[in-house]
Amino acid sequence: MNSLAPSCGANRANTFADWMIAVQTQTENALARSLPAGEAIPNRLHQAMRYATLNGGKRVRPLLVFAAGDLTDAQPEQLEIAASAVEMIHVYSLVHDDLPCMDNDVLRRGRPTCHIEFDEPTALLVGDSLQSLAFELLARDICKESASAARQLDMIQLLAHASGSRGMAGGQAIDLDSVGKSLNQPELELMHALKTGALIRAAVLLGALCGSPLSSEARDALDRFAKRIGLLFQVVDDILDCTASTATLGKTAGKDAAADKPTYVSLLGIERARELADDLRTQALEALDVFGERGQRLIELTDFITHRKF
Ligand code: GRG
Numbered sequence: 001m002n003s004l005a006p007s008c009g010a011n012r013a014n015t016f017a018d019w020m021i022a023v024q025t026q027t028e029n030a031l032a033r034s035l036p037a038g039e040a041i042p043n044r045l046h047q048a049m050r051y052a053t054l055n056g057g058k059r060v061r062p063l064l065v066f067a068a069g070d071l072t073d074a075q076p077e078q079l080e081i082a083a084s085a086v087e088m089i090h091v092y093s094l095v096h097d098d099l100p101c102m103d104n105d106v107l108r109r110g111r112p113t114c115h116i117e118f119d120e121p122t123a124l125l126v127g128d129s130l131q132s133l134a135f136e137l138l139a140r141d142i143c144k145e146s147a148s149a150a151r152q153l154d155m156i157q158l159l160a161h162a163s164g165s166r167g168m169a170g171g172q173a174i175d176l177d178s179v180g181k182s183l184n185q186p187e188l189e190l191m192h193a194l195k196t197g198a199l200i201r202a203a204v205l206l207g208a209l210c211g212s213p214l215s216s217e218a219r220d221a222l223d224r225f226a227k228r229i230g231l232l233f234q235v236v237d238d239i240l241d242c243t244a245s246t247a248t249l250g251k252t253a254g255k256d257a258a259a260d261k262p263t264y265v266s267l268l269g270i271e272r273a274r275e276l277a278d279d280l281r282t283q284a285l286e287a288l289d290v291f292g293e294r295g296q297r298l299i300e301l302t303d304f305i306t307h308r309k310f
Contacts (some may be wrong), residue, residue, distance in 0.1 A: 001021075001247065016300040020063060023083075027062040030080040032138055042209060048118040048126045049133075053091045054225040056109035056250075059127040060233070060305065061200060062085045063206035067297035068222070081141045082155065082206040087288025088134035089163050092201060093172070093238065099123060102176065105253065108248035134159065144188050155209055162202035171195025175261070183262040196237070197230025204229065204298075218290055225287035225298065232280040239273050242310065248310050281306045 031053055038047040062083035069079045098105040098113040099120060106116050115123035138156050141310030161167055178191065204226035208214060214222065238256065242265050246253045256263045264273040284302050288295040 009011045011183070012300035018295070019297060019300075020304070023066045024059045025061050026066075026076065026080055027059050027083050027087060030084045034084050034133065037250070042184060044118065045122060045125055045129065048114055049129055051117060051125075052095050052114045052126050053088065053130065056076060056111065057087075057091075058308070058310070059083075059294065060301075061090055061203040062302055063296075063304075064200065064229070065210075067211050067301050068185060068204045068207030070297050071218070071222070071291050071294050072208050074211030078142060078210040079207060080135055082210055085134040085137045086158060086199065086203045086206060088130040088137075089159065089168075092130040093163075093168055093199070095123050096127040097172070101258075102172070105252055105255070107246065107250070107252050124262070131163070151209060155203040155206055158202050158205055158209070162198040162300045166197075167198035167202075168192055171198065178262055180260045181262065183267070185267060188262055188264065190265055192231060192234040193227070196234045197227060201226035201231055202231075208306075221287050224285050228280050228284035228287060229302060229305060232284060234262045235273055235277045235280060236305060236308060238265050239270065239277065240308075241265070242270070244310060271308065279305060 003137070032050075035050050035053060036046040038050055065086060066076075066079050069076075078163050094108055095114045097103050098108055099115055105113055107113065111117070113123070114126055117226040118126075135156060137160065138152065142152050142155060155300075163169065165173070171191055174191040175195055183191065204222060208222055240249060241256050241263065242254060244253055257266065264276060268276060281302055285299060288298055288302075291298070
């Protein structure tokens with residue numbers, strides 16, 4: 001993934017597979033440039049930040065940023081900043097989630113988790129530092145690429161809300177509290193809309209915010225899409241957690257069942273969870289109708305998220 005792609009590679013790619021590789025490469029390179037060098041003091045912390053962030057993951061959130069940017073003619077230079085910021089928040093959440101005080105996991109992205117490779121205090125600081133750096137990027141860099149100051153504030157506010165107690169961190173709190181409990185479907189949906197959905201929604205909206213303003217009808221449609229795709233991502237994640245192997249996932253499979261956590265599979269069974277995924281895919285695609293051909297990458301990404309194997 002580290003071979004340098006031209007910054008507009010994603011724009012030039014024709015097939016979805018080529019486009020995906022171009023965005024993943026562009027994101028990897030942007031992240032590598034934005035993270036402090038491993039030799040910079042404090043070098044152990046910086047090495048751990050780079051270890052946790054680089055060379056791994058599907059980069060689904062950056063892909064959503066870039067695909068949504070197609071709707072508004074956003075420039076790749078802005079999109080890569082927004083994509084890096086969202087991915088840093090995502091990686092921070094994974095590093096903290098893997099800590100012994102939370103999910104206590106030893107494997108992530110096919111490698112030892114950050115606190116196993118380094119140590120717990122370092123992993124805690126990696127998450128803190130990635131979160132700060134994400135906002136530093138949005139506050140410092142995005143305006144250089146012509147976004148207005150008002151738009152920049154919207155982006156910062158959007159990402160802050162999605163990450164905090166009324167977004168991802170709040171969803172994680174509900175998740176930790178739900179162990180051993182049986183949630184009903186609306187309760188499960190709320191937990192996932194916050195824990196996983198909020199950041200995915202932010203990725204979509206941030207991508208669109210990088211370009212020309214959308215009409216209010218288009219904004220509402222995009223928000224409907226963003227919420228459906230966030231939930232779809234989680235339903236598929238729950239299905240994979242009990243059908244795919246640890247080797248394929250690159251993280252410990254079957255953890256939710258082992259930890260007695262409510263999931264879509266424990267609530268609905270595997271067949272109805274699959275039907276729910278199909279319904280969410282249909283609803284997500286319907287929301288994109290208004291965008292016509294410009295929604296092509298989001299349509300393809302919806303299918304990628306539905307049929308992903310890891
Ligand atoms: C610690 C504040 C805080 C929040 C943690 C998102 C989260 C909340 C924890 C992650 C745990 C988890 C496995 C959630 C299920 C959905 C999810 C986010 C899976 C991992 O995302 P992928 O599949 O991972 O996009 P990669 O590695 O491909 O980036």
